Amino acid sequence: MNASTTARAVARRELTLAITTEARRQIARHGADGLSLRAVARELGMASSALYRYFPSRDDLLTALIVEAYTALGDVLEAADARVDRGDPTGRWLAVCRAARDWARRHPHEYALLYGSPVPGYRAPRDTIDPAARIPFALFGPLRDGWRAGLVASRDDGPLTPALSRQLGGLAADIAPDLPPVTIGAAIRAWIQLFGMISFELFGHLVGSVDPADEFFDHEIIAMAARLGLPTP
Numbered sequence: 001m002n003a004s005t006t007a008r009a010v011a012r013r014e015l016t017l018a019i020t021t022e023a024r025r026q027i028a029r030h031g032a033d034g035l036s037l038r039a040v041a042r043e044l045g046m047a048s049s050a051l052y053r054y055f056p057s058r059d060d061l062l063t064a065l066i067v068e069a070y071t072a073l074g075d076v077l078e079a080a081d082a083r084v085d086r087g088d089p090t091g092r093w094l095a096v097c098r099a100a101r102d103w104a105r106r107h108p109h110e111y112a113l114l115y116g117s118p119v120p121g122y123r124a125p126r127d128t129i130d131p132a133a134r135i136p137f138a139l140f141g142p143l144r145d146g147w148r149a150g151l152v153a154s155r156d157d158g159p160l161t162p163a164l165s166r167q168l169g170g171l172a173a174d175i176a177p178d179l180p181p182v183t184i185g186a187a188i189r190a191w192i193q194l195f196g197m198i199s200f201e202l203f204g205h206l207v208g209s210v211d212p213a214d215e216f217f218d219h220e221i222i223a224m225a226a227r228l229g230l231p232t233p
Contacts (some may be wrong), residue, residue, distance in 0.1 A: 016054055018044055020068065021067040023061055028109045032119045037061060061121055062113075066124065067131050074134030076103045081138055089146030090230040096138050097194055097221040104198045111202060114196055132137050137175065139194070143228055144176040147183065155182050155230035185231070190224045 022040045037058055043053040056063040080099035084092045104111040114132075122147075145158065146152040158161060160181060168181035197220060200206050200212045210216035 005116055010072060012054075019054055019061070020064060023065055027065070027113065032062065032116075032122075035062065052207070062119060062122055063125055063134050065125055066113060066128050069107070070128065070131035070134065071115050072107070072110070072140065073100070073103050073114070074131065077099075077135065077138035081141060086145065087149065087151075089132075089142040089149070089151055090225050090233045092142035093139075093225050093228070093230055094221055094233065096142065097224075098218075100135075100194065100199075101112065101179060102200050108202055111198070116203070137193050138186075139191055140175060143183070143187055143230065144179060146230055147179055148174070149175075151231055152168055154180075155186055155229055157182050157186065160185070186228050190228055193224060194221070 006110040022043050023035060024041060026035050026043075030096060035058055037051055037055065040061075041048045044051075047196050048161075055064065067178050077096050081092050084095045086092075086130075086194050143152060164185070165181055168184045172179050172181055172184045179187075197217060201217070203212070206216075226232060
């Protein structure tokens with residue numbers, strides 16, 4: 001690779017970063033549905049036609065921001081998990097849950113882009129699937145490893161319907177073949193509850209009840225660990 005090619009690549013990366021940074025500022029001010037490529041170009045002193053060479057449409061720019069946000073959150077959750085002893089599945093679960101809440105509170109607009117109201121007219125492409133999957137994988141990892149080590153109690157949530165059993169069995173085959181379907185179902189419920197709690201806190205729905213939510217959040221993620229069959233912390 002010659003020097004001019006390297007310089008062009010660096011310039012492209014720097015301008016792409018400037019575009020996505022300005023786009024995040026636009027979203028913070030106007031919401032994701034108010035994102036405008038023309039407004040981003042204007043703020044950067046670019047011609048709209050030049051910006052379109054980087055992001056052909058608003059949806060392409062939104063997709064880039066969504067992938068960046070999922071990647072950032074996934075990095076944070078995996079790092080939190082890695083800091084806890086591998087043989088402590090409950091400690092790992094709690095660390096991942098706390099890291100998800102902390103990231104959301106530090107990056108509320110990015111969180112809203114991932115878990116807030118859908119952007120009218122936007123349909124996420126397949127490019128977002130793998131980055132998004134890192135979040136539940138980070139949450140299920142401590143449960144999966146704890147089960148394999150014999151540290152997770154078996155569950156009895158009653159019989160599953162045949163259709164649900166097939167759904168959960170298929171998920172188990174993809175992410176942890178040795179986990180029984182009922183445990184996969186419990187993990188999905190915990191995933192939904194975790195992000196439901198974070199969303200309620202972030203979007204102001206706990207004001208006047210359990211706000212600040214620190215004690216409530218910790219109590220609930222410990223209770224969730226127990227319901228998952230993880231050892232008592």
